[in-house]
Amino acid sequence: xASDTRAAVPLIKTVNLHKWYKGVHALKGVNLExxxxxxxxxxxxxxxxxxxxIKILSGAHQQDEGExxxxxxxxxxxxxxxxxxxxxxxxxxxxxxxxQMSIARNIFIGREPVRLRIGGLGLLDHAKMxxxxxxxxxxxxxxxxxxxxxxxxxxxxxxxxxxxxRAMYFKTKVLILDEPTNHLSVKETNKVLSFVEGLKSQGITxxxxxxxxxxxxxxxxxxxxxxxxxxIADLDKAETSIEHLTELIV
Amino acid sequence: xxxxxxxxxxxxxxSALVMLIVVVAGxxxxxxxxxxxxxxxxxLGIAPELGLAALGxxxxxxxxxxxxxxxxxxxxxxxxxxVLIGKAGIGPWPAMAIGLAFASLIGLFNGxxxxxxxxxxxxxxxxxxxxxxxxxxxxxGGFPPPFPPGMPVDVFVVSLGLIRASLLWYLGVALVLFxxxxxxxxxxxxxxxxxxxxxxxxxxxxTRRVKMICFMLCSVLAGFxxxxxxxxxxxxxxxxGLGLELEAIAAAVIGGCLLTGGVGSVVGAIIGALLIRxxxxxxxxxxxxxxxxxxxxxxxxxIAVILxxxxxxxxxxxxx
Numbered sequence: 001x002a003s004d005t006r007a008a009v010p011l012i013k014t015v016n017l018h019k020w021y022k023g024v025h026a027l028k029g030v031n032l033e034x035x036x037x038x039x040x041x042x043x044x045x046x047x048x049x050x051x052x053x054i055k056i057l058s059g060a061h062q063q064d065e066g067e068x069x070x071x072x073x074x075x076x077x078x079x080x081x082x083x084x085x086x087x088x089x090x091x092x093x094x095x096x097x098x099x100q101m102s103i104a105r106n107i108f109i110g111r112e113p114v115r116l117r118i119g120g121l122g123l124l125d126h127a128k129m130x131x132x133x134x135x136x137x138x139x140x141x142x143x144x145x146x147x148x149x150x151x152x153x154x155x156x157x158x159x160x161x162x163x164x165x166r167a168m169y170f171k172t173k174v175l176i177l178d179e180p181t182n183h184l185s186v187k188e189t190n191k192v193l194s195f196v197e198g199l200k201s202q203g204i205t206x207x208x209x210x211x212x213x214x215x216x217x218x219x220x221x222x223x224x225x226x227x228x229x230x231x232i233a234d235l236d237k238a239e240t241s242i243e244h245l246t247e248l249i250v
Numbered sequence: 251x252x253x254x255x256x257x258x259x260x261x262x263x264x265s266a267l268v269m270l271i272v273v274v275a276g277x278x279x280x281x282x283x284x285x286x287x288x289x290x291x292x293x294l295g296i297a298p299e300l301g302l303a304a305l306g307x308x309x310x311x312x313x314x315x316x317x318x319x320x321x322x323x324x325x326x327x328x329x330x331x332x333v334l335i336g337k338a339g340i341g342p343w344p345a346m347a348i349g350l351a352f353a354s355l356i357g358l359f360n361g362x363x364x365x366x367x368x369x370x371x372x373x374x375x376x377x378x379x380x381x382x383x384x385x386x387x388x389x390x391g392g393f394p395p396p397f398p399p400g401m402p403v404d405v406f407v408v409s410l411g412l413i414r415a416s417l418l419w420y421l422g423v424a425l426v427l428f429x430x431x432x433x434x435x436x437x438x439x440x441x442x443x444x445x446x447x448x449x450x451x452x453x454x455x456x457t458r459r460v461k462m463i464c465f466m467l468c469s470v471l472a473g474f475x476x477x478x479x480x481x482x483x484x485x486x487x488x489x490x491g492l493g494l495e496l497e498a499i500a501a502a503v504i505g506g507c508l509l510t511g512g513v514g515s516v517v518g519a520i521i522g523a524l525l526i527r528x529x530x531x532x533x534x535x536x537x538x539x540x541x542x543x544x545x546x547x548x549x550x551x552x553i554a555v556i557l558x559x560x561x562x563x564x565x566x567x568x569x570x
Contacts, residue, residue, distance in 0.1 A: 058452075060452065079454065080451070080452055080453065080454040081454035084453075084454055090452065092448075092449075092452055096449060096452075097446070097449060098441070098442045098445035098446040098449050098450065098512065099445060099446065099512075100441070100445045100508075100512040100513050101438075101441055101442060101445055101512070105438055105441070105442075108438070109438065109439070109442050109449075109450065109453040109455065110439065110442075110450075110453045110454045110455045111453075112435035112438055114434075114435050120435075121434055121435060121436050122434065122435055123429065123433050123434055123435075124433055124434060124435055124437075124438065148257075150260075150566065152566070153566050
């Protein structure tokens with residue numbers, strides 16, 4: 001029963017989203033519906049409006065017109081914090097992690113467990129951070145040496161793994177991944193793809209942004225194609241093929 | 251064993267600590283009175299003044315910004331206090347509160363201009379270096395104003411045998427800042443902001459507010475350090491703290507702060523300031539021409555950064 005009502009209301013619904021940057025109409029009335037437990041591939045050439053769309057969904061930028069509904073409720077994503085509080089987490093291409101900081105400190109940036117809280121300040125609960133980050137990392141089947149390892153000692157794929165572990169730890173409902181396989185080796189790419197595929201079984205919907213169809217096609221349930229600020233196609237995987245999608249993009 | 255080696259080498263202040271030991275041992279051999287009680291009293295009596303300023307500069311540097319105006323704020327704050335007492339008849343304690351509040355406003359201004367107009371803090375605070383120094387001269391009217399009676403000299407700089415009260419203030423402030431920077435969630439935001447501002451703001455950290463607070467903290471500490479020196483000298487000189495900004499930056503960098511932000515520590519800034527003061531004093535004790543002081547500090551800064559870079563690379567190559 002519960003699953004029926006869940007299915008009736010989309011997890012995220014955007015209605016007629018518009019965005020202008022200094023006179024450039026970057027997003028032209030995008031309507032999108034995302035369901036539960038899906039991997040959605042968001043593809044398109046450079047400048048198609050993919051990053052504008054995800055910046056709005058992640059709370060980093062705000063739409064100039066249009067509405068966003070989350071679990072059936074109209075929401076205003078005024079900051080990354082608001083989006084994260086709802087359960088929308090974003091992993092950006094280059095900046096998911098602070099390289100000099102340890103894995104444990106990175107996982108908890110901005111959401112540190114603290115003791116002796118006074119106002120918003122408190123002392124870090126190091127023991128909890130270490131314990132929980134080990135657990136979070138195990139959740140994505142990453143085997144790292146220690147939660148105190150600085151992130152800049154990890155490979156690109158391991159970093160993405162930690163970022164995904166972070167999102168899962170905080171019970172994210174939607175995970176937006178911005179070009180997560182860029183600049184990764186083939187082996188690392190496969191690892192990240194299997195992380196993303198594994199998210200479905202955890203009840204997480206992910207939006208996978210890329211311009212590499214070969215990465216996103218095998219693991220997606222649905223593919224959304226954007227061009228010039230508009231959504232030009234929204235297809236179930238069964239209805240389409242890599243060749244067909246390539247034609248749409250170029 | 252490897253784990254311990256790695257943990258040790260990963261500390262940003264490790265090379266500064268080694269250098270401090272080498273420098274102290276070297277001076278002790280060269281000038282055997284270096285570690286005498288009398289001389290230690292001299293070093294420990296003046297070290298807190300640079301030390302306090304260096305703490306602020308270090309924390310600001312970790313957040314990814316610079317402050318070149320600390321030397322001028324170091325002079326302006328006590329000058330304002332002395333003039334408020336002497337000309338406006340305000341009591342010493344309220345005057346000190348006003349002075350430190352004014353210092354925090356200078357930090358606020360530095361931060362606001364830097365972040366609002368998105369210009370390098372190097373430029374903003376270079377401008378403030380001249381502005382605050384100029385105001386110090388204007389306030390003094392060209393002469394050092396008389397040192398007002400009833401100033402709380404004992405509270406801040408009374409001699410307690412080997413040390414002065416200022417060392418206790420310094421260690422107290424350092425302890426609070428240690429917890430603030432290295433043990434609190436706000437400290438985690440400072441490191442994140444300086445290490446990768448974009449990542450920090452993507453994770454919902456208000457990096458602008460973090461930096462503003464660091465700018466203000468830096469100016470307040472510089473002002474407080476200036477007050478302490480003024481109380482020790484019992485004179486408010488318009489030339490106070492000339493060149494202090496560069497010593498403070500050198501202390502922070504020697505102590506392991508990365509110029510680009512995201513790396514550094516409170517203990518490192520303390521060791522850096524102690525090193526500079528030890529060299530300053532040791533050269534005199536060894537009867538070397540005092541003009542070599544700046545050359546030594548310069549060489550030390552360069553060597554420290556080379557060492558820090560080398561050690562950091564070695565540490566990350568150890569699989570722990």
